[in-house]
Amino acid sequence: MPVTADVPAVALDGVSFAYRGGPRVLEDVSLEVERGAFLGIAGPNGGGKTTLLRLVLGLERPTAGQVRLFGGAPQSRGAPRVGYVSQRAQLASATPVTVREVVEAGRLSVRGPFGPLRAEDRAVVARTIERVGLADRAGAPLRTLSGGMQQRAFIARALAAEPALLALDEPTTGVDAESQESLAALLAELRTELGVTILYVSHEFGAVEHVVSRLLLVRGRIVFDGAPADLPAVWHDPSHAH
Structure with a gap:
């Protein structure tokens, strides 16, 4: 499947998800991510950010709603390749x-x-x-x-x-602050040089706040979606998001 400029890298329409026998982890999430974006996905532990990433990658199936990756179903035959650095x-x-x-x-x-x-x-x-x-x-x-x-x-x-898309789940866990900054700079360079769309999941986003083009805060649903500079001060610690 060719990657065309007019198709979003990621599109979620009314997506909800619950693990078997449990409460819903995500509720009615709709989202489009443009090609070439560097999207930070932050939120408290248990807020659903890793589940959101796994739905995008086709590692989980939504309980309701639809997920599209470059216009097709995740992991469909002929779909653009995805690079994944797991937690x-x-x-x-x-x-x-x-x-x-x-x-x-x-x-x-x-x-x-x-x-x-x-x-x-x-x-x-x-x-x-x-x-x-x-x-x-x-x-x-x-x-x-x-x-x-x-x-x-x-x-x-x-x-x-x-x-065509690089997904990273908590890539700086256990890594010192200097290495976190270095990884953030590396990812920004890769985005510029390769045009790859980057999804970066973290429980905190200080290391990449200055390089991401867009930030999501996830707590069961999307509670913020925009430029990091527009994030209300009370939410700079995702555990305070309401």
């Missing part, structure tokens, strides 16, 4: 996998799981590793990198699929 992305600390091997895994959605990497795949992997600032650590075991550098490797793995 607390990590590998077992004893695993000797290198940064390059982690990023090479991101090519599976492009080339399939069988056969060796082609020259084109290797070029994409090398270019992606360089883009996230890890060229000098490509052969290093992932476990030897700092938390912030590991997150860069996982972002590179997602980018290796050459996605």
